Amino acid sequence: MIEITNLTKRYGQIKALNDVSFNVKKGEILGFLGPNGAGKSTTMNILTGYIPYTEGSVKVGGFEIMENPEAVKKQIGYLPELPPLYQDMTVLEYLNFICDLKSVPHRARKAQLDDILYMVKIGDIRKRLVRNLSKGYKQRVGVAQALVGNPPILILDEPTVGLDPSQIIEIRKLISALRHDHTIILSTHILSEVTAVCSSVVVINHGKIAASGSVSDFSATEGTVRKFTIHVVGDKSSVQKVISQTPGVRKTDFIRMDKDASVFMVESGHDVDVRRPLFNELSHNSMAILELRPMGRTLEEIFIDIVNKDKNSADQ
């Protein structure tokens, strides 16, 4: 649906984007992740035809954006970082104006607007002036604007920024509800947002793609298990003694007693899988393992790793 190939954007000497390539398949929700100033908004602005790129190519639904901007723009609903609202209009007037702008036929208009107002939950403020709305409502009107004309692709630049927690949850619910008939790109620097709604992730840093893949790839453990919790029948001190003596175990933390079992968090060295030796040691001491649960790295950790790795390689 969206193909970005070797995209580069230069502002004078500064490369805001450097050789960025990624694809978004139909029906996918792509989380576009990166620290502030990494190039997220630049990419989105290029994708929506707001600013031109320097090199590369951007194809949306088979159309190249520089050659056929209108065909591309028709397929995209865009919510920029600041919702583009006219302060002097009421919500309904504004959305009608957007309908005009996207040439939604008059007959289909009322039904479509009613749907959108209901979905985004702004029906009760439709007659109010945009100027007088709270930040959360303005953001929702911004989302509503992107939905007008029912474009197959939605590009949302930090849609939950500045909202309170319950509003954030509602916007996320809305995005999840839209996944059925839309391809969505969502930029954010909030990692839990990605795990909550996205199916795949592109991490961008300093204008370059630092990592990409599906969300499950990211949160899954890499090869060896480095960290896990274990429930072992026995008292704290004797179990701890056995575990910490097992070769490869670097750290053993007691968490709690669970009936007759002690629960520990165990961490191993980088390239060692201690699960097998640990099993042997414990069974040798007739200590039954009731549960062993690997702890996947959180996206947060992965993200910080990636960004730091980038920084280190840049420093060298």
Next chain:
Amino acid sequence: MWTIYKREMSSYFRSPVAYCIIGFFMVLVGMFFWVRNLIYGSIYFSDVLSNLVTYMTFFAPLITMRLLADEKKNGTEVLLRTAPIPMRKIVVGKYFAGLTLFLIMVGITFIYPVILTFLIDGGIPAGKNVSGYVAFILLGACYLAISLFVSSFTENQVVAAVSGVVVLLIFYFMQSIGGTLGGTFGAVLQWLSPLKRYSDFAMGGFNLASLFYYVSFTFVGVFLTVMNVERKRWN
């Protein structure tokens, strides 16, 4: 294009902008009408219009200052640039909105020639009054195009208005500068001066070349604005 036109028109009348401009304009018109027609007894309302030409240097930039600058400041420029509408339609729509406001201002002044016909036995001569209006409208259209172009360089309304006034002042003095300089360059300046043509036109001398001059001047102004707005797409 009409989408943008409609929005700009409603936006003019939702803020105090249009009312202020129209009000201020009417004060001037009333004043000049009183002096020229009532005190000095001129039978030509076009005399008043000739006085107003000077003030168009200020009115045109006031009319166009917010058309483009406001979108940039508001962050709504993104909306227009990412909408499936070419920029030229947007710019032209905005220009027509400004032109309409100007025509409304001119339209209200029709009341004065009507008053004159009642005051003067035998009415007023139509020819010179009509050609005065035509010239005034053409000049206004041309000024609006110039100030719209100037305003397309900034996102600040005040800067847009002030630089518009400065540029129009240059055009205003072009005729006298050309006269002082003399020679070929001076002649070219005089030929280019919108005011020189205005006085010819307003004197009742309908002139196809001048008509063509104003229309093409306006067209070039709007065209350059479109180019300037689209420039952002390409570099």
